[in-house]
Amino acid sequence: MDLYTQIQIFVWAVDSGNFSAAARDHDLAPSTVSKAIAHLEKRLNVRLFYRGPHAHTLTEEGRSYEHTARDVIRAMAAAETVGESLPQQVAGVLRVHTMATFAKHQILHRLPAFLDQYPELSVEIQVGAQYVDLLEKGVDIAIHSGVLPDSSHVAYRLGEAEWIVCASPRYLEIHGTPREPSDLLKHRCFNFAFASPWNSWSFRHNDEIVAVPVKCRASFTQGDLLRDIALADEGIVRLANFHIGNDIADGSLVPLLTEFQLPLREPVFLIHADRKHTSPRIKAFLDFFREKLSGAVW
CATH class of the missing domain: 1.10.10.10 (Winged helix-like DNA-binding domain superfamily/Winged helix DNA-binding domain)
Structure with missing residues (x-):
């Protein structure tokens, strides 16, 4: 070493x-x-x-x-970024920190086209469930959802995520479909294993906002594990539509309690450090993914 x-x-x-x-x-x-x-x-x-x-x-x-x-x-x-000494040269190493689910479901399949467009650039994807300010520690770009802490960084809103309570058709066939929020207390539910607003399952019921204290039989640090256990017909989860949008579209997962859904959406931000001195490699990533993600449903 x-x-x-x-x-x-x-x-x-x-x-x-x-x-x-x-x-x-x-x-x-x-x-x-x-x-x-x-x-x-x-x-x-x-x-x-x-x-x-x-x-x-x-x-x-x-x-x-x-x-x-x-x-x-x-x-x-x-x-490592010395290759960027020429103003229009997109080269060097670009470090991106984001949620594992966002990397897998929104970036991964688009990344090859980006790399083909910029052959002198390499990309390092770092993942973490929650936003941590790493822009002073070598990370160039962060993509995260939710409320951001105050800072001098530049944040561009990529879109808005809707959090959906869902389960597989097979699970609902075996255990029944919850008809109102309180029915969730009778079902096997799964959640994140860390303190997060994502763990609060809130609904609008009788003109009031009701938070249902779902009983989680197991919890996970990665959203993909929650998705996997729902797809395995084992229970009910609550995940973002940028993560499970394709599963909803193809019927692998079924949205639940939609009539009680709160009209709240969580912003997804792309964050970088400096508006005045944005390097060519950062600008190339911003422009490419802004365009590619602008047409996404979420």
């Missing part, structure tokens, strides 16, 4: 709070993270972290090294 990779993993471990979380966030084996930090400590001949049972905190030497490590990451990101 090269030194730059060790430094990158060190920064990830600092941001995540412990080695296991860093491994999970970046799809690495926990042993890979531990070994990278150990190699770095051996190279520097200092201890960088205090290792606790639930969290790892930086030592004094670790805090000093963090500043240098982040400088290295920023310098490497700048070096």
